[in-house]
Amino acid sequence: MKQSIPLKKLSGWAAATLAIVLLQGCATGPQANPVDPLEPFNRGVYSFNEGLDRAVLKPVATAYQNITPSPVRTGVTNFFENISDVWSMVNNALQAKPAEAVDSFFRVTTNTFWGVGGIFDVATELKIPKHKEDFGQTLGTWGLSSGPYVVLPLFGPSSVRDTAGRLVDMQGDLVSQSGNVPVRNSLKTLDLVDTRASLLRAGELLDQAALDKYAFTRDVYLQRRESLINGNQRTEPEERFDLPAGASASPAPNPQ
Numbered sequence: 001m002k003q004s005i006p007l008k009k010l011s012g013w014a015a016a017t018l019a020i021v022l023l024q025g026c027a028t029g030p031q032a033n034p035v036d037p038l039e040p041f042n043r044g045v046y047s048f049n050e051g052l053d054r055a056v057l058k059p060v061a062t063a064y065q066n067i068t069p070s071p072v073r074t075g076v077t078n079f080f081e082n083i084s085d086v087w088s089m090v091n092n093a094l095q096a097k098p099a100e101a102v103d104s105f106f107r108v109t110t111n112t113f114w115g116v117g118g119i120f121d122v123a124t125e126l127k128i129p130k131h132k133e134d135f136g137q138t139l140g141t142w143g144l145s146s147g148p149y150v151v152l153p154l155f156g157p158s159s160v161r162d163t164a165g166r167l168v169d170m171q172g173d174l175v176s177q178s179g180n181v182p183v184r185n186s187l188k189t190l191d192l193v194d195t196r197a198s199l200l201r202a203g204e205l206l207d208q209a210a211l212d213k214y215a216f217t218r219d220v221y222l223q224r225r226e227s228l229i230n231g232n233q234r235t236e237p238e239e240r241f242d243l244p245a246g247a248s249a250s251p252a253p254n255p256q
Contacts, residue, residue, distance in 0.1 A: 035149055036218060042151040046214050049156055053196075058203070061196035075119040076194045080175075082111045082118025084132065087172040091133035095141045100131040135172070136165030140229035149218055157221035 033039055065073070089104035107123040107130060115122040124130070139161050140146065147160030158166065170176050175191070178184040206213060 035222060037148050038150060042149065042218075043214055045151040045153055046217075048153060049151070052154070057192075057196050058200070061193055061200060064193050065197040065200060073194065073197065076190065077198065078111070078115070078121045079118045080191050080194065081121070081130075082108060082115070083174050085111075085130070086174060087169065088131060088133045090172060091135060091138045092131055094135075094138045095133065097131070100133075103129050104131055134165060135168040136162035136225070137229050139165055140225070146222070146225065149222060157217060159222075159225070162225065 036042065068076075085104050085108045089101050089108065092098075092101035092104055107128050110123040110126065110128060111118045111121060114120075136159075144161050146162065150158045150160060150163055152158050152163065152166075155166065175184060175187045178187070206216065209216075
């Protein structure tokens with residue numbers, strides 16, 4: 001019961017948010033951007049996310065980066081990447097990619113047993129390629145269109161398809177499935193802070209380069225998702241790129 005209640009609440013919240021977004025889209029009119037018909041609503045959510053990022057996430061991530069030694073941060077990143085490889089293995093199998101699924105299996109087993117629970121990325125040293133996949137990509141691989149672009153509170157850039165995929169991803173996340181609530185919440189918080197810390201430099205470049213950060217983030221997200229679904233995903237280890245909260249929670253190149 002302790003495990004299922006939070007997931008049900010979160011799923012209900014996400015479904016309600018998506019319903020509100022779609023209702024808002026009914027009033028966007030015929031002049032709306034075809035890939036972003038919900039733009040007025042999305043920009044409001046984007047501004048909220050950016051404010052949250054400036055006030056909370058970025059300061060905490062900066063402190064984490066300044067205080068935590070680089071080898072420790074690398075170990076934290078490797079640990080969560082190893083966990084994500086389990087779900088990638090499932091999605092590679094669902095996408096009828098047996099070779100990629102096998103690679104993911106061997107990455108998980110190698111890093112878990114020889115990499116001390118995934119803290120050390122032994123699989124990469126052994127040249128076992130990484131194939132990062134999520135359920136949104138699985139839906140896209142089987143022909144489901146992305147639908148309108150959506151910016152989710154806290155999670156950032158998404159689409160109607162990827163929002164549905166995210167709900168399934170939450171069920172497939174081993175950390176989220178933990179029945180120990182304090183441990184689960186601590187790990188999720190650490191993952192969030194570590195991910196945000198890895199994007200500090202990208203966030204600075206975005207601030208300097210983009211005249212309209214909202215439009216830039218949207219275009220990067222949609223282009224990257226299309227590239228991943230069309231089979232152009234990098235197989236070498238890549239940063240978790242899901243842009244910062246205002247620019248993304250998902251995780252957007254993984255700037256969810």
